[in-house]
Amino acid sequence: MEIKDIQEEIIDEFSMFDDWMQRYEYMIDLGKSLPLINEAYKTEDNIIKGCQSKVWVHAELENNKLIFTADSDAIITKGIIAILIRVFSNQKPQDILDADTQFIDEIGLKEHLSPTRANGLVSMIKQLKLYAVAYQTQIED
């Protein structure tokens, strides 16, 4: 599935909820179902700064596509990561770089997060794109 289609799917899912309690419950469920990251990747180097909770992201290239795995010590943060991974994992680096992140505004994620968490969300996206830049050059090499 292309990034854009996955984003549409997520917008649809979020539009079903009446209030933010339900959205939180959904994100918590997503967080709980996030596949576990290999413990070896939960290193200081892989921590994303800018979160009140800890976030680890690991990326590797498989068949020219980037596979992200991630974890957090906070469950709502894990839910946010799960959404981002669903969108950006298993995609070509160039597609990740080209993708816009308008869907985040459309599901109203940012405005319903605390300021520190919203900053964390921005840092996470930045980090995923940075991985894409790094691996894009590897492919070109």
Add this chain to the structure above:
Amino acid sequence: MLDIKKIRADFPILKRNVNGKPLVYLDNAATSQTPQQVIDAIVDYYQNYNANIHRGVHTLSQEATDKYEQARNKIQKHFNAAKAYEIIFTSGTTHSINLVANGFSSLIKKGDEILVSAMEHHSNIVPWQMLCERTGALLKVIPMNQEGELRMDVYDELLNNKTKLVFCNHISNALGTINPIEEIIEKAHKVGAAVLIDGAQAAPHLIADVQALDVDFYTCSAHKICGPTGVGMLYGKENWLNKLPPYQGGGEMIAEVTFEKTTYAGLPHKFEAGTPNICGGIAFGAALDYMNAIGFEEIAKYEHELLEYATQELLKIDGLKIYGTAKNKTSVISFNIEGIHPYDMGSILDKLGIAVRTGHHCAQPIMDFYKIPGTVRASFAFYNTLEEVDVLITGVLKAKSMLL
């Protein structure tokens, strides 16, 4: 008995809704809310006598100067300082501490020792670390026990004739512990060390008598005692304030300026360079008036009731642990539920209209001590109610059912 209904009516913000729910404000240790009486003082200043102080010949300037100095006198009286000029207006506790730490640069030498408690706010750790870096002095830590009480036996061992300064908060912001500052001060003085007590968390709950305590420096922020942000005070004994060099240069703090040499103004102006937060200082005085009219004894009694009830009800929740269980503590409860990140708990509570603090509360060493990333902190003020404690409990249970 406090008339809580009447008191709550003084605070316009308590009427608002947050996320569609009535606001339950339990983040008072971070900042307190502002009563109409203080808001009126701020409005009155800007509407009627806004002017620069101390140097003006005109009427407005005179009126503003009088009110500002009256506020200083109120603060002096409140903390029972011997002289009004021992009260320095600052931008808040952090500024006060930096002023003293900076001043001690010239009085501390390599090999001297500085003691801080293990439960300090970062603002009472970092300035002293910087002072140690500048001077080569050694920073030593008074440890605490699992209950969050200072190990006074270790304090006794740490004190020696190389100890020049001791810093400790009166009440811990993260744990609520009331520290035995009388004993800390007395013992420090026996080895000739000066003592600074950070009263930021104590000022909303009790009155510190600086002369009875015989403390060398005491500091607090107005915004934690129903006053505005950006203003606070430093009390210093006259002889210490005279020994410390000025912190910042500028207008107001000088006696005479030539390009060859400047002589400094006397106390308190030596430490009050530039146009101060005039309105803030006056509103600080109004806030003390407000709280004194209610009465600190009554406030302490009522807050203790809130603390006891909230502690009792929170402890009924399975898996909940309270950090900071000192016998002597104020209405601050830091807690976690096993398996739940404090940040998640805080986010859900916010959606329910309940304002709490989450994280390390600018006291990372305490979190390291307990080996936790942070806590959820509910801190109560005299305008909170037992019903709000119930809302908190229901909220915590709801969050727990969602998050586990």
